[in-house]
Amino acid sequence: MKGIRQLAEHLQISTGTVSRALNGKADVNAETRRRVLEAAETLGYVPNQAGRSLRQGRSRTIGLMLSHDSMVGGASDTFFPLVINGLQEALSVHSLDLILLLCQRGEAPDDFLRRMVAQRIVDAMVISSTRLEDPRFPFLNKAGMPFVSLGRSHSATADNRWVDLDFEGIAERAVERLYQHGHRKIAVAAPDTDVQLAELFLDGYRRGLAHCGLDYDPDLVFRAEAHEQGGYAVGQRIIGLRNRPTAILLNAEMMSVGLYRSFGEAGLQPGRDLAIIAERESPVGRFLLPRLTCFRLDPIAVGQMLGKMLLSQLPAFADLYSDVPTTKIWPMELVEGESDPPPEKQSGLL
Amino acid sequence: MKGIRQLAEHLQISTGTVSRALNGKADVNAETRRRVLEAAETLGYVPNQAGRSLRQGRSRTIGLMLSHDSMVGGASDTFFPLVINGLQEALSVHSLDLILLLCQRGEAPDDFLRRMVAQRIVDAMVISSTRLEDPRFPFLNKAGMPFVSLGRSHSATADNRWVDLDFEGIAERAVERLYQHGHRKIAVAAPDTDVQLAELFLDGYRRGLAHCGLDYDPDLVFRAEAHEQGGYAVGQRIIGLRNRPTAILLNAEMMSVGLYRSFGEAGLQPGRDLAIIAERESPVGRFLLPRLTCFRLDPIAVGQMLGKMLLSQLPAFADLYSDVPTTKIWPMELVEGESDPPPEKQSGLL
DNA sequence: CTGAAAGCGCTTACAG
DNA sequence: CTGAAAGCGCTTACAG
Structure with missing residues (x-):
């Protein structure tokens, strides 16, 4: 036919x-x-899509822009695929298709986005891996392309919609929990890029310290890449200290794999010799020994929320989604593992 | 403008x-x-793409079909993103764009593909996660949509182009290596789905046993899902045996995380109490303790090959790529880790 | 309720 | 080397 x-x-x-x-x-x-x-x-x-798109002036297709890094980083395990599922569920209600646009390693994300937008392949965009200052916000605003973002940015205006995880909140709560377990020297590891989440995580960390009456010590802030190798490097630096922290927050769970190895190599035991709380639940974290204490969220629900926010931005569907919040800081729930044993267990192990 | x-x-x-x-x-x-x-x-x-596509009858866009499973499984770590990078590199030479089409969890892959093809959004397709019998091959052949596949299938015809990893070869070599290390009771873990790679892996395993003069014992074949939980289950079953295997091949590296945990929980040590060789190098495997012995390949080169094969299928570029092979079984190289120590080290550890 | 016609933005034979 | 014109496949005001 x-x-x-x-x-x-x-x-x-x-x-x-x-x-x-x-x-x-x-x-x-x-x-x-x-x-x-x-x-x-x-x-x-x-x-034929081309005929439809040309006549209607819209493609009924939504683009999700992913960077190479966001896929290779730890977030690729189950987080992004599930967010995408939620997104598709929300969009499929109105027969909107989702396509993934993968910005090549090395290609400038802004140029990539500009090209995608100009080609008018998609009616709207979902962006992720936001940065503190992110030119994609003003660009999309100026181009009149509806979009939502997974992640905050200083570049977002009051009209822009986004969902972000509660990095501040979990860092704060993690510090408080560790304090209650008796820890007084609590470190933190965060990426050294200008990704928004790193700063938020550090803000929460500082707030947690303040609540507990602990001083902020910049020497306890370890900048490292958000993957296994980064965690390994952090572990080695900690092991080399004369006066080690007794606990650490990781803002990327994949760092734990490398951190565990560095401790194991040195004959030290994660959990006993260094309490660990990581940012996000993952299959790997669940099967590490000791099992990682971390924070959980429902990525599908995040995707659905993003989808609804996006629909509220599209003229054709705005009425149906007028009650959708404009921004959302997504709460996360602590999942107790074995990597931050309470004091009684600590002494038991010692 | x-x-x-x-x-x-x-x-x-x-x-x-x-x-x-x-x-x-x-x-x-x-x-x-x-x-x-x-x-x-x-x-x-x-x-405007719609205008161009309508007039030219082609979109200059290639679709990569990914299933939810292929992203959530261990392959998401770095393998797929790098293959995609290679693909994009090959295609960008001719200004062809790659978009990712993600089949929703629960959506039938065949229906999904049918819709994508009928819409004519893409000029050609790359498919992955091939199955023993895979209706996508006859469908695409009949539809006249050029395509290549990452993975073999009985459903492929002689005209179809594909790249696949040498699952048979690595399983065979792994058995032989373990035999040389003194192992006589070698197990294997493979998925229980009809994914093509599982059968190939088992074929290679049997061939390896035969070369070494070992009998094939169906009780040493563990069917499990290709992720952490699956590896954990395999570990528990092995631990429960009166007469344990002394070595195991895993055809998915993420299984090792769960396997390690099950052994750790039981006070056993992976590597010493069970030699392990896994299918593919990954960041996680590199930072496990003991470091995973596994097989390495260059995913970017795989992607580039897929891209060239695809270009050879497109009338506009066929002449330029006439020397590209029609099919390719991709060789993999052993990366020595610490999870299958040679005999001298084994005794040293005991 | 249906048909005839216009036109979305582009590329491409064709004429000059 | 350039312009005028046709037409890709579709949807949609408009007329009836």
Whole structure:
């Protein structure tokens, strides 16, 4: 089956009527519609997207921009795929397709986005891996391309919609929990890039220290990349200290794998010799020994929220989603593992 | 800048000439071309894809179909992102864009593919996660959509192009290596789905046993899902045996995380109490203790090969890629870790 | 309720 | 070397 014209000829009616029948317009005879839908099904007719897009001025396709880093980093394990699932669920309600646009390693994210937007392949965008200052916000605002963002940025305006994880909150609570377990020398590891989440995590860390009456010591802040190698490097630096911290917060769970190894190599035991709380639950963390204490959230729900926020930005659906919040800091729940044993267990192990 | 018409009016020339200039046609005055390119750059004009696609009958976009599973499984760590990078590199030579089409959890892959093909959003497809019998092959063949596949299938015809990893070869070599280290009771863990790679891995395993004069024992074949939880389950089953294997091959490296934990919980030591060789190098495997012995390949090169194979399938580029092989079983190289110590070290540890 | 016709933005034979 | 014109496949006001 080639096009709507062939389908119309086969049915002996006009292409206009076929189009109206297929698109669920009200003013089509019930029997006509039945015949059209049946013939389309039988002959496997699906409208050519280019024709539709050109005529309608929109593509019914939403783009999710992913950077190479966001996939290779620890977030790739289950987080992004599940967020994407939630997104697709929310969008599929209105027959909107989601396509993933992967910015190549080395390609400037801003140029990439500019090209995608100019080509008008997508009607709206979801962006992620936001930075403190992120030119994609003003660019999309200026281009008039509806978008939502997974992640905050100073560059976001009051009109922009985003969902972000409560990095501040979990860092604060993690410090307080460790304090209650008797720790007084609590370190933190965060990426050294200008990714927004690192700063928020450090803010929460400082706030937690303040609540507990502990002094902030810049020597306890370890800058490292958010993966296994980064965690290994942090571990080695800690092991080399004369006066080691007794606990650490990791803002990326994959760091724990490297941190565990560095301790194991040195004959030290994670959990006993260094209490560890990491940012996000992951399959790997669940099967480390000791099991990682971390924070949990429902990535599918995050995706659904992002999808609804996006729909509220699209003229065609805005009315249906007027009650969707404009921004959301996503709460996370502590999952108790074995990597930050309370004091009684600590002494038991010692 | 809206369309080519506005750009043409601004330059006081026809849209045809503007189009020819932008598309690098030979028969355009050099000075005219310069003016057009400059104006397009200044005004930020990029052709509307829908218009181009409709007129040309092709979109210059290639689709990579990913299933939810292929992202959530261990392969998401660095393998797929790097393959994608290689693909993009190969395609970008000819200004072809790659978009990722993610089949939702629960959506039938065949329906999904059918819809994507019918919509004509992409000119060609890359498919992955092939199965023993995979209806996507006959479907794409029948639809006349050029494609390549990452993975073999019985459903592939002689005309179809694919790249696959040498699962058979590595399983065989792993058995032989373990035999040389003194192991006589060698187990294997493979997924219980009909993913092609599982069968190939088991074939290689059997071949390795035969070479070494060892009997095949179906009780040493552990079916488990290709992730941490699956590896944990395998570990527990092995620990419960009266007569344990002394070595195991894993066809998914993420299984090792769970396997390590199950052994650790039981007071056993992976490597010493069970030699382990896993299918693919990964950041996690590098930082496990003991470090995982596994097989390495260059995922970027795999992606580049897939890209070239695909280009050889496209009429516009076939001539340039006539020397590209039609199929390729990708060799992998052993990376010595600490999880399958040779006999002398084994006794040293005991 | 249906048909005839216009036109979305682009590229490309064709004429000059 | 350039312009005028056709037409890719679709949807949608408009007329009836």
